[in-house]
Amino acid sequence: MTSPVGERFSEFFDKWICQLDGYLQQLVRVSREGLSESEHQTLVSKLTAHYKEYYTVKWAAAHEDVLVFYCPVWLSKLENACSWLTGWKPxxxxxxxxxxxxxxxxxxxxxxxxxxxxxxxxxxxxxxxVEREMERQQVAMADRKVVELVRTARRIRNEELVVVVGNHQVEGLVEVALKGVLAGLERVMKAADCVRLKALKGVLDVLNPSQSLDFLAGICMLQIQIRKWGQNRDNQKGSNPIILGELHNNVIF
Structure with a gap:
């Protein structure tokens, strides 16, 4: 069952990816028209602002329900297979x-x-x-306190608890523990997103405006094409497997 946060973000993402496709068409057209450096820079700025909007909306939604980003219903199976901590690997x-x-x-x-x-x-x-921090969060799920809570909750359900501990009290303790886990997952997601943005900005800082257009066109093309392949594959049975290692050779430019 999709959560309200998941439904809202799915709607946002569909619109966002359509806008990204529109920007891609502009990038391809501009790269062929030989416009001025300032015009190139203007389009680069528009596209980077588009990516920033994505992360602004994502972070706001994740604060309400971070788990939807670890199992996103708005992505195809292929997109999920290519995902690294709720997004593309930097x-x-x-x-x-x-x-x-x-x-x-x-x-x-x-x-x-x-x-x-x-x-x-x-x-x-x-x-x-970031991967080490994610590992730490996963290990924390099985720490001594959480395991004891699981055992206590199970004993209460089986009516085997000798010491009088109310079920409501245990549920409250579980809720506190779960909030800690979710907060940790949100921190990991934001840390991963920061590395993504840092990598993107770092490359753009090195390239000139014309090179930046070509670079962003490649990024957009890769993201959009993987989505199209994934959606087609989800809608078809018995389709040929996609070799992920060949994506760059077949998609970029």
């Missing part, structure tokens, strides 16, 4: 940059290549930090 964007270089879409200077590599290493370390 280091994925370096594959897009490499695809740009390999297909000669953007010529990067040696200085740009050096900065991108430094950013890649930094983002990898931050990904690992």
């Amino acid at each position: 280091s994925m964007i370096f594959g897009v940059v490499e695809s740009m270089r390999r297909k000669s879409v953007a010529e990067l200077t040696e200085e740009q290549v050096r900065k991108i590599e430094q950013l890649r290493v930094k983002i990898k370390l931050e990904e690992e930090k």
Whole structure:
């Protein structure tokens, strides 16, 4: 059963992804028209603002119900399979940059290549930090206090409790423990989102406006195409498997 938060965010996401597709069409058109650097920068700013809107709405919704973002009903199975802690994995964007270089879409200077590599290493370390925090949250689910609460609640249900402890009291303790778990999951989600935004901004800071257009076009194209493939696969039975490792080669540019 979909929660009210999940329903509202599903509606928002459908509109947001349609707008993203519209921006992609603009990016493709502008990259072919040879507009001025200032016009390129204007479109880059519009698209980055669009991504910021997504995270603003996401964080507000997650504060009400963070669990819907760990099992999002608005995504296809393929999108969920590609997900990393409620979103795309930050280091994925370096594959897009490499695809740009390999297909000669953007010529990067040696200085740009050096900065991108430094950013890649930094983002990898931050990904690992967030993953360790997620592991800590998962382990905390089975700590001594939570296990004791589970045992107590079970004994009450089976009417085997000798010490008089009201069921209402136990439920209150469980609720407190659960709130702690949910707060931890929300922190992990926000930390992962911050790494995503940091990776995106870091690459854009290195690229010039024209290169940024090509880069953002690749990011948008990848996200939209994975969604289309996933939706098609969910609606069809017996379809051919998609090899995720070939996504960059087949989609980007």
